Amino acid sequence: MAKLIEELKSEHAVMVNILNEVIKVDSSKERQKILSSARTGLLSHVKKEDVALYPVLKKAAEGDDNLRLILDMFAKDMDGIAKAAFGFFDKYSQGNSHLELGFAVDFGRLLGLLELRIRKEENILYPEYEKIKI
Numbered sequence: 130m131a132k133l134i135e136e137l138k139s140e141h142a143v144m145v146n147i148l149n150e151v152i153k154v155d156s157s158k159e160r161q162k163i164l165s166s167a168r169t170g171l172l173s174h175v176k177k178e179d180v181a182l183y184p185v186l187k188k189a190a191e192g193d194d195n196l197r198l199i200l201d202m203f204a205k206d207m208d209g210i211a212k213a214a215f216g217f218f219d220k221y222s223q224g225n226s227h228l229e230l231g232f233a234v235d236f237g238r239l240l241g242l243l244e245l246r247i248r249k250e251e252n253i254l255y256p257e258y259e260k261i262k263i
Contacts (some may be wrong), residue, residue, distance in 0.1 A: 131262045133181050134255045140174045141247045150204045161222055170216040175211075183259060190237055196257055203254060210242050 143181060146168045151160055183200075190197040217239045 131259055133262075134259060137178065137182070137255065138251060140170065140177075141251070144170050144174065145240075145244065145247070148236075148243070151236060164218060164222045168215075168222060171214060182254075185261055186254070188259060189257075199253060199257060202213070203249070206246065206249070210246055213242055214239060215238075 140200055144167060147163060147170060151163050151167075154163065186196065186200055190200050217235055222234070
């Protein structure tokens with residue numbers, strides 16, 4: 130497995146673990162701290178993909194219509210996920226997590242979106258990268 134893919138998968142696991150910590154704490158301040166860490170981790174992860182993963186895939190897609198379709202699908206999907214994720218972080222990173230019902234609904238939606246994206250990346254996108262890098 131390519132080193133980059135190992136790092137990205139490891140970051141996925143860390144992000145999910147961090148987010149799962151949110152539901153274990155009672156303190157709004159502690160939630161803020163965890164959410165801030167999750168946001169930072171997500172930004173770092175997306176930046177790493179933008180710098181190291183996607184340029185390689187885009188170059189390969191110049192001669193591969195199937196890969197180009199996959200990348201288009203992932204880009205459109207990411208637009209919605211980014212909007213939802215950063216909207217969530219903006220809303221709750223400042224201490225609004227005491228609004229329990231709204232927070233629980235929004236958090237569940239975010240976690241579901243991120244877990245689905247992670248599965249898609251690990252099962253579809255990353256194998257495409259590994260085909261290129263082998």
